[in-house]
Amino acid sequence: MGHQQTARSRGGFGLLLAGLLSLPALPAEAAQFLLEPGPTGAQSPELIARKGGGGGGRSGGGGGSRSRASRGSSGFKSSGSSLNRGSKKPSGGWSSRSNQKGGPSLDQRKGSDSRKSGNRDNRTANSSGNRDGRRDDRSDNRDGRRDDRSDNRDGRRDDRSGNRDNRRDDRWDRRDNRWDDRANRWDRRWDRWDRYPGWARPGWGNARPWNYGWYGGWATPSWGWWGANAAAWGVTSLATAAIINAAVDDAVSSHNTTIVVPNTDYRLLYGSVEPLNEQSVSFSVESGDREVAMNADCKRGTLDGRDPSTAREAELLNAACQVAFGNT
Amino acid sequence: MQLRNSTAQRVGLGVASALLCATGLCAGLNAPPAEAQTKASSETLYKLKTTCSIKRGPAQDCVIEAVNEGDATIYRHTIGKTVELIRITDSPVSMSRWDAATNSWVVLRSAGARFSTNTICFNDRDLCVVNPNYLNSVREEKVDALAGRDLVGVKFSRDGRVSLTCYDEACEGVN
Numbered sequence: 001m002g003h004q005q006t007a008r009s010r011g012g013f014g015l016l017l018a019g020l021l022s023l024p025a026l027p028a029e030a031a032q033f034l035l036e037p038g039p040t041g042a043q044s045p046e047l048i049a050r051k052g053g054g055g056g057g058r059s060g061g062g063g064g065s066r067s068r069a070s071r072g073s074s075g076f077k078s079s080g081s082s083l084n085r086g087s088k089k090p091s092g093g094w095s096s097r098s099n100q101k102g103g104p105s106l107d108q109r110k111g112s113d114s115r116k117s118g119n120r121d122n123r124t125a126n127s128s129g130n131r132d133g134r135r136d137d138r139s140d141n142r143d144g145r146r147d148d149r150s151d152n153r154d155g156r157r158d159d160r161s162g163n164r165d166n167r168r169d170d171r172w173d174r175r176d177n178r179w180d181d182r183a184n185r186w187d188r189r190w191d192r193w194d195r196y197p198g199w200a201r202p203g204w205g206n207a208r209p210w211n212y213g214w215y216g217g218w219a220t221p222s223w224g225w226w227g228a229n230a231a232a233w234g235v236t237s238l239a240t241a242a243i244i245n246a247a248v249d250d251a252v253s254s255h256n257t258t259i260v261v262p263n264t265d266y267r268l269l270y271g272s273v274e275p276l277n278e279q280s281v282s283f284s285v286e287s288g289d290r291e292v293a294m295n296a297d298c299k300r301g302t303l304d305g306r307d308p309s310t311a312r313e314a315e316l317l318n319a320a321c322q323v324a325f326g327n328t
Numbered sequence: 329m330q331l332r333n334s335t336a337q338r339v340g341l342g343v344a345s346a347l348l349c350a351t352g353l354c355a356g357l358n359a360p361p362a363e364a365q366t367k368a369s370s371e372t373l374y375k376l377k378t379t380c381s382i383k384r385g386p387a388q389d390c391v392i393e394a395v396n397e398g399d400a401t402i403y404r405h406t407i408g409k410t411v412e413l414i415r416i417t418d419s420p421v422s423m424s425r426w427d428a429a430t431n432s433w434v435v436l437r438s439a440g441a442r443f444s445t446n447t448i449c450f451n452d453r454d455l456c457v458v459n460p461n462y463l464n465s466v467r468e469e470k471v472d473a474l475a476g477r478d479l480v481g482v483k484f485s486r487d488g489r490v491s492l493t494c495y496d497e498a499c500e501g502v503n
Contacts, residue, residue, distance in 0.1 A: 081421040081490040082473045082480045083439060083448075085401040086394070086462035087373065094461045098378035103387020104447040104456035106440050106479065196471060198464025202444035202478045207460040255475050 091197035092274060095209040200271035202252055205245065205328025210275045215298055215325035216241045221318070223301025225308075233311040238318040239263065241326045248323060258286060261319045264312040273323045281324040285316060296320045371396040373461075380407045380457040392459055405457060412455050422488040425450060435488035438503060440481040443467070443474075452503040 199207040220226060221238065230236065239262035247259040248270050258267035265287065272284040272293075279299040284291055294304050298321035301307065301314075308314040373394040380390035390407040405412040413426035415433055424433035441448040443463055449456040467474055474480070481499040483492040494502050 081482050081493050082466070082470050082477070082495070083416075083423075083441060083482050084421055084466055084469055085396075085416045085418045086459075086465040087396050087401040087418075088465050088469060089373070090461070090464040090468045092464075094374035094376070096374065096376060098376060098446065098458045098460055100379065100446050100458040100460070102445075103379045104381050104449070104458045105445045106442045106447055106449050106453070106456065107445075108442070108478075109444055196468070198467035199460070201463075201467050201474075203442075203446045203460070203463075206446050206458075207443075207464055209461070209464065253476065 090199070090209070092199055092209040095207075095211045097211055098206065099211060099213065100203075100206045196257070196271045197274075200252065202249075204248060204252060208324075210324075212275065212278060212325045213327050215321045216327065221301065221314075223307075225301060226314075229307070229314070230311075233314075235311045235314075238315055241322050241328075244319050244322040244326070245328050259319070261285075261312070261316050264315050266312065266316050268316065268319050268323070270323045273320055275324055281320055283320045283324075285320075294320075298325055369396075369398055373401070376459060376461055378458045380405055380412075380455065381453075382407065382410070382412075382455055384453045384456075390457065392457060394461070403457075403459075403462075405455065414450055414455070420489055421482070423450065423482075423484065424488065425455075435486070436484055438481065438483045440479065440499065440502075441466070442479045444478050 199209060201207060220230075220236075243262055244259070247262070251257070251259045251270065257271060258269050260266070261268050267286040269284040269286065269291075273281055274283070275281050276295065280295060280297045282293065282295050284293045286292075294316075296303050296317050297305075298317070301317060303313055303317050308317055373396060374392075376392045376394075378390060378392060379387040380392075381387050388407050390405055393404040393406070395402050395404065400415050400417045403414045403416070405414070414436075415424045415426070416422070423436040423439055425436055426432075427434045437451050439448065439450050440452075441463060446458050446460040446463055447456055448459055448462060477495045479496050479499050481492075481494040481502045482490055483502065485491040492502065
């Protein structure tokens with residue numbers, strides 16, 4: 001028993017030491033004091049640091065299993081600098097021209113807070129409704145969704161034969177191979193935040209590496225199908241750039257990977273938006289618990305090569321194009 | 329170490345050349361060293377037309393050229409006739425600025441970045457640049473540490489190692 005306690009306290013000291021070595025702000029004198037070799041001629045600081053927070057040392061450290069000790073969490077793993085070389089090419093690539101207005105500044109953008117609060121009331125749908133940790137929700141729901149998948153599949157087949165005029169379902173189910181990619185999709189869901197492109201962050205409008213920015217700015221969309229269809233759908237306009245931009249700003253600041261497309265229940269994975277060329281864009285969108293990859297042609301106004309068949313699809317097209325090419 | 333020295337010398341010659349040219353004394357010096365042209369490990373990441381400011385001055389047009397050389401990335405900021413070189417390494421993170429007067433790399437005292445303005449500054453505000461490419465790259469490599477952060481500050485000790493990292497409101501007063 002006494003031996004175990006000694007071992008435990010030795011392991012604890014190792015943890016403490018490793019933690020202190022990792023602490024960026026630790027005064028040099030304090031670190032040096034703690035690194036003084038003990039009477040047994042301890043190993044070099046570099047070796048101790050490299051072994052991580054496990055305590056142990058060459059002799060195994062006594063007490064507890066070595067593997068358990070080496071997996072211990074010091075709590076300081078991420079305590080290093082948050083800047084780096086910037087040498088790895090981020091998703092989406094590099095831009096060659098920066099469109100940042102106002103020049104370089106470490107000061108907070110003027111009016112950014114008031115702008116956001118000003119827009120908040122105008123924002124449609126439940127743009128803040130999903131704020132509470134979609135990342136957590138995703139892992140919580142994963143198991144349930146897997147179970148539901150086969151049920152959903154059967155249900156969808158029934159729906160299809162029973163209700164052919166449901167165009168929205170038709171769209172989501174249209175591609176036979178869409179669901180064949182399900183395994184990959186769930187893997188992506190697992191690490192989606194880690195795969196986030198670097199531009200999907202505060203300042204995203206000027207961080208988009210493709211730097212086009214020509215979309216929108218019209219009183220009514222210039223798509224040929226807009227007038228007649230909009231009248232049939234009973235809508236006169238689509239969500240403004242300000243509303244979509246504010247939704248992305250909110251999602252970025254609250255670490256959400258999606259925005260709710262205004263006036264719909266679609267959730268656009270804004271970080272997945274990527275231009276295919278100067279007028280087309282690919283993106284992923286969630287509807288219910290399903291995720292679909294789509295293309296949009298922002299100039300022709302098509303989704304996967306077809307005219308939108310509902311106002312909601314038009315909103316989705318508009319949102320994806322605004323995130324990709326719109327002014328911010 | 330050898331690599332660093334040779335890199336510094338090459339880049340140093342480039343800077344010295346630029347400065348001398350700026351003062352009309354560049355005869356025979358404006359050609360880069362031959363070895364710089366053939367160096368296999370040198371890779372230009374990007375060139376970015378953007379804006380920079382020096383010592384809190386007004387924004388000026390500038391061009392940033394990011395080059396990977398060995399274990400470092402060198403950012404060459406050309407602002408009019410002025411060239412500022414910043415050298416950044418990983419593991420551990422270190423940043424230094426080329427000092428033409430002493431022909432050597434001098435470690436920075438501090439660096440700060442604000443994501444929402446795509447800006448990074450070196451040595452307080454001695455040199456500030458808009459470089460979304462750099463910040464995008466940083467963001468992708470430090471996803472968890474930077475989630476929800478806008479302002480990041482780093483201070484370096486005299487030996488060039490990070491002595492302090494701060495975020496957002498904790499950076500107030502850190503220059």
